[in-house]
Amino acid sequence: MRQSEEDREKLGAPPAHDSYLTDGTTVMSWLNTRDHKRVGVMFLAAVVFFLFLGGVFALAIRMKLLYPGPFLFDALTYNRLFTLHGVTMIFLFMIPAIPSAFGNFVLPLMIGARDVAFPRLNLASFYVYLAGAVLAIWAMVHGGADTGWTFYTPYSTTTPTMLFPLLLGVFVLGFSSIMTGINFIVTVHTLRAPGVGWMRLPLFVWSIYATSIIQVLATPVLGLTVLLVALERVLQFGIFDPARGGDPVLFQHFFWFYSHPAVYIMVLPGMAVISECVATFSRKNPFGYKAIAFSSLGIAFVGFFTWGHHLFVAGQSVFDNGVFGVLSMFVGIFTAVKVFNWVGTMYRGAISFKTPFAYICGFLFFLVFGGMTGVALATVALDVHWHDTYFVVAHFHFIMVGAVIMAFLAALHYWFPKMFGRTYHEGWGLVAASLIILGFNATFIPQFLLGNNGMPRRYYQYPEHFQALNVASTAGATLLGFGFVIIFIYLLIALRWGPRCEQNPWRSKGFEWLTESPPPTHNFDRIPHITQDPHDYRTHAPSGVYADV
Amino acid sequence: MAENGEHHSALPYFLVWVALLILTVTTYVTGRMHLGTWALPLAMIIAVTKSLLVILFFMHLWEQKGANRIVIATSFVFVALIISLTVADVATRFPLSTPAGAPFGTDIPAELEETAPEYQPPAGKIGEPPRGVPQPK
Amino acid sequence: MSEAAALPPGEHPARGADPHLAHHFSSLERQVDASRLGMWLFLCTEVLLFAGLFTGYAVYRYSFPIAFAASARTSEIWAGTLNTVVLITSSLTVALAIHFVRTGRQRAAVVCLLITLAFALTFLGIKAIEYTAHFHEHQLPGRYYRFEGVRLPGASMYWALYFLMTGLHGLHVLIGMSVLGVIAWRTSRGYYTPHYYVGIELAGLYWHLVDLIWIFLFPLLYLI
Numbered sequence: 001m002r003q004s005e006e007d008r009e010k011l012g013a014p015p016a017h018d019s020y021l022t023d024g025t026t027v028m029s030w031l032n033t034r035d036h037k038r039v040g041v042m043f044l045a046a047v048v049f050f051l052f053l054g055g056v057f058a059l060a061i062r063m064k065l066l067y068p069g070p071f072l073f074d075a076l077t078y079n080r081l082f083t084l085h086g087v088t089m090i091f092l093f094m095i096p097a098i099p100s101a102f103g104n105f106v107l108p109l110m111i112g113a114r115d116v117a118f119p120r121l122n123l124a125s126f127y128v129y130l131a132g133a134v135l136a137i138w139a140m141v142h143g144g145a146d147t148g149w150t151f152y153t154p155y156s157t158t159t160p161t162m163l164f165p166l167l168l169g170v171f172v173l174g175f176s177s178i179m180t181g182i183n184f185i186v187t188v189h190t191l192r193a194p195g196v197g198w199m200r201l202p203l204f205v206w207s208i209y210a211t212s213i214i215q216v217l218a219t220p221v222l223g224l225t226v227l228l229v230a231l232e233r234v235l236q237f238g239i240f241d242p243a244r245g246g247d248p249v250l251f252q253h254f255f256w257f258y259s260h261p262a263v264y265i266m267v268l269p270g271m272a273v274i275s276e277c278v279a280t281f282s283r284k285n286p287f288g289y290k291a292i293a294f295s296s297l298g299i300a301f302v303g304f305f306t307w308g309h310h311l312f313v314a315g316q317s318v319f320d321n322g323v324f325g326v327l328s329m330f331v332g333i334f335t336a337v338k339v340f341n342w343v344g345t346m347y348r349g350a351i352s353f354k355t356p357f358a359y360i361c362g363f364l365f366f367l368v369f370g371g372m373t374g375v376a377l378a379t380v381a382l383d384v385h386w387h388d389t390y391f392v393v394a395h396f397h398f399i400m401v402g403a404v405i406m407a408f409l410a411a412l413h414y415w416f417p418k419m420f421g422r423t424y425h426e427g428w429g430l431v432a433a434s435l436i437i438l439g440f441n442a443t444f445i446p447q448f449l450l451g452n453n454g455m456p457r458r459y460y461q462y463p464e465h466f467q468a469l470n471v472a473s474t475a476g477a478t479l480l481g482f483g484f485v486i487i488f489i490y491l492l493i494a495l496r497w498g499p500r501c502e503q504n505p506w507r508s509k510g511f512e513w514l515t516e517s518p519p520p521t522h523n524f525d526r527i528p529h530i531t532q533d534p535h536d537y538r539t540h541a542p543s544g545v546y547a548d549v
Numbered sequence: 550m551a552e553n554g555e556h557h558s559a560l561p562y563f564l565v566w567v568a569l570l571i572l573t574v575t576t577y578v579t580g581r582m583h584l585g586t587w588a589l590p591l592a593m594i595i596a597v598t599k600s601l602l603v604i605l606f607f608m609h610l611w612e613q614k615g616a617n618r619i620v621i622a623t624s625f626v627f628v629a630l631i632i633s634l635t636v637a638d639v640a641t642r643f644p645l646s647t648p649a650g651a652p653f654g655t656d657i658p659a660e661l662e663e664t665a666p667e668y669q670p671p672a673g674k675i676g677e678p679p680r681g682v683p684q685p686k
Numbered sequence: 687m688s689e690a691a692a693l694p695p696g697e698h699p700a701r702g703a704d705p706h707l708a709h710h711f712s713s714l715e716r717q718v719d720a721s722r723l724g725m726w727l728f729l730c731t732e733v734l735l736f737a738g739l740f741t742g743y744a745v746y747r748y749s750f751p752i753a754f755a756a757s758a759r760t761s762e763i764w765a766g767t768l769n770t771v772v773l774i775t776s777s778l779t780v781a782l783a784i785h786f787v788r789t790g791r792q793r794a795a796v797v798c799l800l801i802t803l804a805f806a807l808t809f810l811g812i813k814a815i816e817y818t819a820h821f822h823e824h825q826l827p828g829r830y831y832r833f834e835g836v837r838l839p840g841a842s843m844y845w846a847l848y849f850l851m852t853g854l855h856g857l858h859v860l861i862g863m864s865v866l867g868v869i870a871w872r873t874s875r876g877y878y879t880p881h882y883y884v885g886i887e888l889a890g891l892y893w894h895l896v897d898l899i900w901i902f903l904f905p906l907l908y909l910i
Contacts, residue, residue, distance in 0.1 A: 565778075636741075
């Protein structure tokens with residue numbers, strides 16, 4: 001490797017040519033792109049839309065629950081709404097949110113690659129996602145389903161609502177997820193730039209890599225499961241039907257073999273973003289790089305051994321209950337390793353309290369409290385009390401939604417300058433962040449209390465003495481909604497009128513900032529040669545130079 | 550391609566093929582001998598041997614990179630995982646909570662067949678408090 | 687690749703010489719490694735897709751051992767055994783096709799691929815005969831089970847799994863056949879050279895997986 005003065009200048013040089021945004025501005029140049037950055041931006045637009053849709057469903061549910069008796073709409077509509085809320089948020093928002101949108105955009109940049117390994121497959125993954133989404137929306141428009149997003153048999157095989165297209169939609173979305181997962185794994189294996197060894201992968205890449213492993217291993221089982229339910233509806237094979245010798249608990253085994261690891265598909269990318277942002281905004285090397293990296297793989301692995309804790313009261317054997325209860329707690333160990341390392345990174349760092357950092361704090365709070373209640377729920381005896389109550393609802397909203405939304409927003413603010421070359425209004429960013437964190441707590445802390453007092457989930461009506469806490473929860477949800485509206489407005493303004501930023505506004509040592517913001521079409525004029533470990537804040541030198549050919 | 554030219558002869562493929570045929574005959578013969586509890590383990594050992602032959606030689610895993618080996622090994626580990634922990638549940642369950650199996654010829658009567666009953670809106674008007682819900686003292 | 691031409695000059699002077707090399711890979715070896723790894727990951731998803739059905743089989747076989755053993759004995763064992771031989775031999779011909787492409791004998795490779803397609807058709811034909819026999823005997827899943835030979839609870843579950851597993855496998859045979867058909871056509875047009883044959887190699891991997899699944903289905907469904 002040779003290194004010249006010209007190379008160094010190049011690192012801070014202004015854009016000399018078209019960025020990926022201006023290289024072709026027709027609609028077709030976007031729809032037919034092979035560029036991972038454009039695919040990432042299209043995914044981002046799609047998941048934001050579905051976040052909005054799922055949010056509207058959530059607010060509708062909360063509005064109904066303002067009042068104990070029948071209110072606003074009838075019980076069937078209520079059942080459809082919580083089903084659609086779950087399906088939209090999980091399959092259309094949370095699973096693709098960070099890996100497909102931000103992962104697509106920054107992962108190749110972070111390993112110094114020009115694109116993902118299979119660019120056409122990447123674009124196909126977006127269209128398959130859209131196809132699945134269209135099927136799901138079609139089902140929603142034509143009446144929707146009322147089973148909840150878990151599709152438990154035998155109800156799901158008999159309900160007269162429009163479940164079939166919804167199941168097909170979920171099946172198709174699984175393909176999109178698998179395509180992204182395969183693409184990322186192969187990209188990390190084969191497209192690392194010179195100097196990027198495995199122990200120099202940015203922490204974001206490690207977590208996304210672990211996520212991809214889960215996507216590849218778990219998603220096929222979900223595909224098979226929804227296919228079996230769909231077949232059961234049409235042909236009545238009886239495979240999950242106790243009246244025909246089938247075992248409905250087997251469905252739950254299948255379903256949670258995917259869906260429990262799937263919560264790590266959602267939260268590991270969140271951890272990925274946080275690992276990245278913590279180092280940047282503390283201006284300090286990550287405390288325990290290897291521990292954070294390997295705990296991601298640990299979560300991916302152990303996450304597969306825990307699915308049975310959803311079946312504690314479903315008739316699963318006492319032996320399996322015990323096994324799964326114990327195994328579930330191992331996830332807590334790996335998560336705790338990460339939390340301690342993040343806090344260790346912040347300790348005595350030069351913290352700059354920007355909007356992403358506010359979301360980091362929110363993330364830590366939600367992850368720790370959601371995680372602790374999770375460990376409690378993995379205890380069989382306690383779960384018997386809390387199962388299918390609002391306690392569970394609050395728990396998984398804390399750990400999945402809270403953590404994922406915090407990380408998603410942190411990523412959105414952190415990489416907004418990278419993606420669009422402009423900056424947003426920092427003051428409004430902090431206002432919205434505090435509104436959202438406050439609103440989230442106000443929504444779900446009352447639900448913990450409701451659940452502990454015995455209010456079951458998914459019920460249309462409830463006893464009157466639960467009303468006060470339900471009103472508090474709805475008020476929190478409204479606050480949350482306002483927060484999102486503010487973010488939407490100021491980011492749209494920033495997109496159009498925001499001041500142009502320099503290449504690396506956060507002074508981050510992440511490898512993705514080595515190229516211009518927004519990056520040129522092929523990411524790097526020349527492939528960078530990485531000369532430092534990731535997130536190395538001990539020096540001011542750029543973390544890589546452009547290798548001469 | 551790195552391994553270009555290493556395979557001048559097609560003979561190994563024929564050897565593997567013959568081995569697979571022999572194993573097929575073995576599993577067929579032992580399968581018809583009604584070996585009782587040993588039938589399943591034996592059949593599975595033969596099937597695993599056959600699949601290893603196919604993976605290593607027909608699919609060239611023998612000469613490929615480590616990552617590909619890890620991938621296929623991992624997938625088999627997770628197959629074992631889902632099968633073992635699910636069967637462990639059925640095997641240790643309270644006997645009456647396992648499915649009994651549909652008795653022959655007594656399928657569900659037609660009137661109990663088919664979908665759930667039509668949806669009936671709950672009694673009471675929209676805007677009224679719920680009825681029949683116990684209130685705390 | 688046209689995209690390679692759009693790159694700034696000075697990057698990888700050797701590239702552009704090879705039409706197979708995509709712009710974002712540094713060398714053809716890397717690109718081939720990537721394709722292979724991608725295919726193995728895809729095969730991994732296929733294995734786990736079938737894993738669900740194998741789990742279902744294990745659970746119900748554990749619950750209804752006698753009904754499963756009795757039902758397996760009434761299956762068409764001759765057809766299953768014959769189909770095993772057919773699939774194993776078709777695996778051999780695919781492996782030979784790749785071997786011939788590697789050693790530059792395209793015509794022999796095309797012949798091998800066509801033989802493979804013929805074997806695949808044979809497999810489906812035998813399967814169709816079997817399915818017809820089962821339909822006649824009412825050896826059918828769930829509510830349609832009316833086979834007088836085995837009147838045990840759980841027998842219908844054996845047939846549910848039989849049709850699900852062989853059906854899904856048959857679907858994979860069909861997909862594999864279309865892939866091999868395209869590959870055979872492309873081989874005959876000289877797409878694959880001893881220098882670059884990853885397409886036919888990946889198609890072969892898929893076909894071997896189809897064989898691999900059958901290797902497990904055969905003893906489970908027909909013999910024990």
